[in-house]
Amino acid sequence: MTKTSNPLGTDPILSLLKKFSVPTALTLMVNYLYNIVDQIFVGQSVGIEGIAATNVAFPFSTICVSVALLIGDGCAANTSLSLGRGEKDYADRGFGNSFLLLILFSLFILIFGNIFLEQLVTLFGATETVFESSMIYSRIILLGLPFMIINVSFTAIIRADGNPKYTMKCMMTGALINVILDPVFIFGFNMGVKGAAIATILGQFVAGFLCLAYIPKFKSITFKKAYMKLSGKVCKTILSLGISSFFTQIATAALQIIMNNLMKIHGAATIYGSDIALSCYGMMMKIYQIAHAMLVGLSSGTQPINGFNYGAKQYDRVKTTYKYAFIFSFIISTGWFIVYMVFPSQIAYLFVNDSPMYQEFAKVCFRSYMLVFFIYGMPMVTSSFFQAIGKPSKALLLSLSRQAFFLIPLSLILSSKFGLKGALFSAPIADTLTFIVALSLIIYEFKLWKKNGFI
Numbered sequence: 240m241t242k243t244s245n246p247l248g249t250d251p252i253l254s255l256l257k258k259f260s261v262p263t264a265l266t267l268m269v270n271y272l273y274n275i276v277d278q279i280f281v282g283q284s285v286g287i288e289g290i291a292a293t294n295v296a297f298p299f300s301t302i303c304v305s306v307a308l309l310i311g312d313g314c315a316a317n318t319s320l321s322l323g324r325g326e327k328d329y330a331d332r333g334f335g336n337s338f339l340l341l342i343l344f345s346l347f348i349l350i351f352g353n354i355f356l357e358q359l360v361t362l363f364g365a366t367e368t369v370f371e372s373s374m375i376y377s378r379i380i381l382l383g384l385p386f387m388i389i390n391v392s393f394t395a396i397i398r399a400d401g402n403p404k405y406t407m408k409c410m411m412t413g414a415l416i417n418v419i420l421d422p423v424f425i426f427g428f429n430m431g432v433k434g435a436a437i438a439t440i441l442g443q444f445v446a447g448f449l450c451l452a453y454i455p456k457f458k459s460i461t462f463k464k465a466y467m468k469l470s471g472k473v474c475k476t477i478l479s480l481g482i483s484s485f486f487t488q489i490a491t492a493a494l495q496i497i498m499n500n501l502m503k504i505h506g507a508a509t510i511y512g513s514d515i516a517l518s519c520y521g522m523m524m525k526i527y528q529i530a531h532a533m534l535v536g537l538s539s540g541t542q543p544i545n546g547f548n549y550g551a552k553q554y555d556r557v558k559t560t561y562k563y564a565f566i567f568s569f570i571i572s573t574g575w576f577i578v579y580m581v582f583p584s585q586i587a588y589l590f591v592n593d594s595p596m597y598q599e600f601a602k603v604c605f606r607s608y609m610l611v612f613f614i615y616g617m618p619m620v621t622s623s624f625f626q627a628i629g630k631p632s633k634a635l636l637l638s639l640s641r642q643a644f645f646l647i648p649l650s651l652i653l654s655s656k657f658g659l660k661g662a663l664f665s666a667p668i669a670d671t672l673t674f675i676v677a678l679s680l681i682i683y684e685f686k687l688w689k690k691n692g693f694i
């Protein structure tokens with residue numbers, strides 16, 4: 240596609256946002272929804288211990304998503320910027336290198352995870368009562384993670400190719416398979432967490448293969464085996480553009496591991512106990528991911544628009560795209576804030592319906608951790624903005640701010656002084672500080688644009 244023919248440079252911004260953001264958001268939401276379905280079925284069949292066991296395994300998925308986004312978002316950003324500059328060959332080489340990197344990283348994670356599984360499950364916060372279930376679930380989940388990496392990374396790459404609906408179909412097909420097989424394996428074959436894991440990886444296999452089947456269908460990228468020969472320059476470009484997404488997810492994985500352990504340690508000192516605290520926090524994070532998916536869809540949907548137009552020096556379109564994303568992020572965040580504040584016990588009841596203590600802690604959990612969620616989305620669209628325009632250092636700063644710079648240190652400090660509630664209240668403080676950083680960066684950036692005559 241040339242600069243003049245690409246609709247990213249000519250179509251109305253709202254129309255483009257709808258085209259790119261909605262399918263991406265739905266794709267991610269469906270992915271997270273079938274994790275929630277897993278949790279509901281596990282909760283109803285195995286109980287609190289089953290949910291706790293699957294929560295212990297969750298950092299595996301987050302770490303794999305970090306690798307997928309490192310390469311996938313980096314490749315997608317490189318594709319958009321290269322096409323905007325009219326450098327198609329560099330976009331093609333970027334995909335070839337990215338594809339080989341995905342294969343290598345997937346194999347490494349699969350081998351490393353199996354060798355050190357026992358140590359990793361312990362590190363991720365397993366209590367004595369859920370250790371064995373966590374091992375069973377994790378060992379099976381590891382088999383599907385390479386396909387999940389392909390799925391997540393290709394979501395960004397295919398979106399940059401202008402076909403976000405395709406990845407939505409891939410993910411929905413995988414999710415449908417998972418949802419259908421969950422009750423069959425969990426209840427029909429009485430396999431508990433093992434059945435949930437098998438249903439999950441079968442869905443991931445199908446979704447991953449469907450994504451790979453898109454390779455011959457690329458419109459703006461030409462795939463050749465010769466382009467898979469790794470180039471230091473190309474790899475550096477890909478990884479630098481995707482590094483903010485990578486560190487965001489790695490920080491998220493670190494946070495999950497730390498919070499799991501804080502729930503285990505400080506939950507034991509409360510009336511709720513370790514397993515309820517660990518299980519309930521994991522349940523809340525699954526629900527949180529639906530809101531997070533909507534905001535990731537919005538922010539990711541802006542990337543090809545911003546990347547192409549910035550590369551083509553159409554700065555007014557870039558600023559307009561950010562303005563709409565800014566507004567929509569507040570609408571989405573505020574809607575979910577209301578849900579978290581008003582319906583926590585009803586949400587918890589879907590997972591565990593025979594424990595009043597579980598419902599009680601759910602109210603404490605949601606209303607503490609999500610206290611200022613209405614400002615959660617704005618830093619995400621701002622980080623995505625900087626990533627799309629080729630300023631990975633600012634995107635990285637924002638990506639690391641919430642989890643790495645604020646939330647992890649605050650959770651450790653406050654929990655040491657105030658126990659379980661201190662760990663939970665660290666989140667709204669971190670969200671507020673991250674919002675201030677994002678607002679400062681975007682105001683400064685647009686002042687520079689005005690000074691340089693861009694807008």
